[in-house]
Amino acid sequence: MPTLKPRKRPKQQRSRETYDAIVAATTRVLKREGYEKASTNRIAEVAGVSVGSLYQYFPNKQALVIAVVERHSDQLIAMLERTIADLGAAPIPDAVRTFVRAMLAAHALDPQLHRVLVQQVMHIGLEHTRKFDRRAQQLVRAYLEAHADEVLPDDYDTAAFVLCHAVDAVIHMAVLESDASAAKLEDGTLEREICALVLRYLLGSAD
Template sequence: MADRNALRARKQPRQARAELTRQRILAAAAHVFAEHGYAAGTTNRIAEQARISIGSLYQYYPNKDAILLELVTRHLEAGAVLLNEHQDGEQPESIEAIMRGVVRAVIGNHLDDPKLLQVMMERTPHAPELMERITRYQRERVAYTRDLLARHSEVRVTDVDVAAELVVVTVETVVHQLVAAPCSVDAGRLEDELVAMVTRYLTAV
């Protein structure tokens, strides 16, 4: 009994430290990838930024892609959380209000680190596991949007499948562009107009 407690007392701190180290590596990787890109964001630099040795890094992650994969996974999870938060207000809303919520959520999830997002996007075609995860996430969002459009009385489009695909792709990619490239016109205005565009598309007579 006393032995078991002693064992637990020793083991738990170790696992907690390990989890903390993983977090440090992820945070360091996010920083390094954002600053240098994927190729120049070397594992040595990541280890240095995390203040651990390169040998230790490879004890927590088997290779460089695995680090990026976990970053992407967390990014998608955060996105899902933001979207669900907004869905929780279940009162019947206008299409415009719903679309504004979606656009805000997507912007919110991308705003903190646009350059890291760039790296994720540029690496996706080359890492099958990454590709598969992002594709699946996108499919879920399209399916959810399809149901939303099918149910909502304001929606006038003939083919909800095509419309859902178009709306999801449009919001995602346009937001990517807008947060990545600080363009000449005001960002707030562009948000308004993006919402207006998809709303008019979905509700036009």
């Protein structure tokens, strides 16, 4: 297993711009041409930089992709934490609706990139791709524990695991498909149904 950390840290303004251009180009190429076409030569070309420069800051292709993955999932996590921060006091139905909306918003942030990363890049950095999942589970688990006496499930770990993956997968599949389920994303059908799933699991009724 080769190192994944940058070979060299950008010290001057110029090189910081190069570094950013490379990450941006990787994102662009992944989105527009897919993982298989995303050769390092192609990425360097799109970044307006030589391959040599690329390899000054990234030891290999994997590190390049991981940088993109981390940047993306950090954004998602930040968004989730922002909208969920002060939810501890809210009544459960409100909290669930907010949570589901946050998950929907996360998938809407950059659906194209999200799709490529999940479909084609998952195997590169499993650890990195699932940072978001893990953080979501932590947040849900904490919430469930704080509302232990209002909530049916008593195994919070398992409940958080089940809930997060269920919600994530349903949203993800809806984003992937371009046909009917996209419509259910537009109008509130899917949101309503996911909330019902979660609420009935937690309370036995969807209010």
